Amino acid sequence: MDFKKVDQLKSRFVSRKVGNELVLVPLVSNVAHMDTLFNLNETAGFLWENLNENSSVEQLKDLLMENFEVDEETAEKDVKEFLEKIEKLEG
Template sequence: MKINPNFIIRDIAGELVIVPTGTAAQHFNGMITVNSVAGFMWEHMAECSGPDEMIDLVTSEFEVDQETAKKDVTEFLTSLKKIGMIDF
């Protein structure tokens, strides 16, 4: 999966946020606060070719069952893709 280089993740006052930069800042007004799992996914996005690999990575790193991971990962990735933050 590929992250749009116009979005970066930052730790701001102890919270992980995805921030638009460059041309993305003209079209996306705001930031997205993410939890530690979503932050982990963002940091490992380039390692995975698609949602199934990300689901496997999340289940190996966190104590979560396959069904829950599939639902949550799919929902998060779909949201990011819809607003142009990632592509897969």
């Protein structure tokens, strides 16, 4: 993932916390497109909120391990899967 594009990507969504999930609503011409919502579980929502242009897989993995009861291998796998899904939102 090109982390330099993260701010651009994040600016195309409005996010709202609903329970333990974070809901992403895409903006089309600065208007919420309610037909397409993305529900992020607690872990993915945490990664989304901490994702920025200075992020790295290593940094996000460390944040997961510090904030959730997860081992290093699982944290790295979760971060990589999350980033793969986020890259698809760029399309």
